[in-house]
Amino acid sequence: MRLNVLGTSKVALAICERLVEKDHTVRFVVSRSKEKAKAFVEHLGVGEAITYQELESLSGVIFFAVPDSVIERVYEQVKDRCAPNSCLIHFSGFHSSKIFANADDLGFSRASMHPNLSFADAKVAYLNLPNCIFGVEGDNSGLKIAIELVKDISGKYIVLSESGKIAYHLAAVICSNFVVGLTALAEKIYSSSGVGDFRGLMSSLISSVAQNISAKSVVESLTGPVARGDWQVVEKEREIFEKIFPHFVSLYDNMVEILKKLKEGKL
Ligand SMILES: NC(=O)c1ccc[n+]([C@@H]2O[C@H](COP(=O)([O-])OP(=O)(O)OC[C@H]3O[C@@H](n4cnc5c(N)ncnc54)[C@H](OP(=O)(O)O)[C@@H]3O)[C@@H](O)[C@H]2O)c1
Incomplete structure (x- = not known):
């Protein structure tokens, strides 16, 4: 799949590393800082580093790899530049994919894909990802895409209900x-x-x-x-x-x- 990343997050980096090994590709890495986006792309060995100001359009899978408290704001900031049929995914365990308000009306699919893993150390996280159990939820097509991605990381997941996510x-x-x-x-x-x-x-x-x-x-x-x-x-x-x-x-x-x-x- 074609992946895009918003935010040079630890979680996104380790997940993208694993997915790139399985022949997924990264198109854009979008950051508030060009330098951080470049470092992310360099580490990954694929993708184009851009800032939010340089972002024109995104399509495919879009990872919202930002702190839980700013997912909504970043979505509002970029949604006009996301092509219909894009799949919006975040990694939060707390929020459901409903945080992508009106995604269905705008033609997006949506999912959340929460790795039950601590990413405090990048190397440890990368090594543990093949055993990581993900908590996934989303609309029908978003969930299907999230599960396909998880299958290429660990193959281990539990499907969550939107209402049960906080507990x-x-x-x-x-x-x-x-x-x-x-x-x-x-x-x-x-x-x-x-x-x-x-x-x-x-x-x-x-x-x-x-x-x-x-x-x-x-x-x-x-x-x-x-x-x-x-x-x-x-x-x-x-x-x-x-x-x-x-x-x-x-x-x-x-x-x-x-x-x-x-x-x-x-x-
Ligand atoms: N850390 C974990 O162990 C862990 C485990 C499971 C799930 N998660 C989830 O994974 C997601 C990412 O977490 P993370 O720990 O990987 O985060 P992180 O390493 O702290 O990275 C988050 C990125 O978001 C961007 N960002 C930060 N503040 C922002 C703001 N005010 N506005 C816009 N962008 C901002 C920054 O990227 P730029 O500076 O490049 O813009 C930053 O590198 C979260 O939803 C979290 O709940 C984390």
Whole structure:
């Protein structure tokens, strides 16, 4: 397919790299900065770098690879320059493709194609994309196109309803971003305990939890003092937590409560 990219985003770059390997092509990369568009095209090895001012017309698949909060504005800015029959796709997990208002009346198809992957590191993201599960939704023809693209990246996807996207994204935020937040707390506690080189330790531990979740269920993946009922340990560790994070001790108490309820099957 002929792809176009609006915004020199990390997500678009990794996805386009994978798609170009499967004989899709990139026509225009549109950016607010010519330099950024050029760097994107150079990295990809295909496409023409232009600014929004230089953009005349787009056709084919158009990736709106911009922050969620500006998808609507960028769409309003370029929609008159998108040919009918273009397929508009964004990567947001939060918004549905309905954000492309009146797309149906203007002759566009529309879809969203959300990679359940963290793109914090470009190389890691590129390597993980062949295993990435996408959340996709759209109108009939947009969804068909999004699924065809996903098939050339990982072949793994779930079809989402427009109305369920916000809850779906909240769950993804908890699985991904909240884990980073909790790990930041662990990092501080490790350093206070004198343990050196705890980055590898944290990632291998988190990775083992992820593998257990995949092999079993979430509830069966629960181990540790709450699962065992070692309440003395829970209490003693609470004291240390409170010393290091006096303002967040309610987080510790709430988390213990969550784990208790999970263990009892009452969550
Ligand atoms: N990051 C992740 O891990 C991740 C995971 C799944 C889904 N997503 C989704 O993927 C999409 C892109 O995210 P990303 O993390 O790849 O973004 P990003 O790397 O921050 O890039 C977004 C691009 O949008 C453009 N942009 C930024 N502010 C803008 C503005 N005010 N007006 C117009 N353009 C603007 C910039 O490109 P120019 O400067 O070239 O114009 C920027 O490079 C989002 O919908 C996000 O929700 C992200």
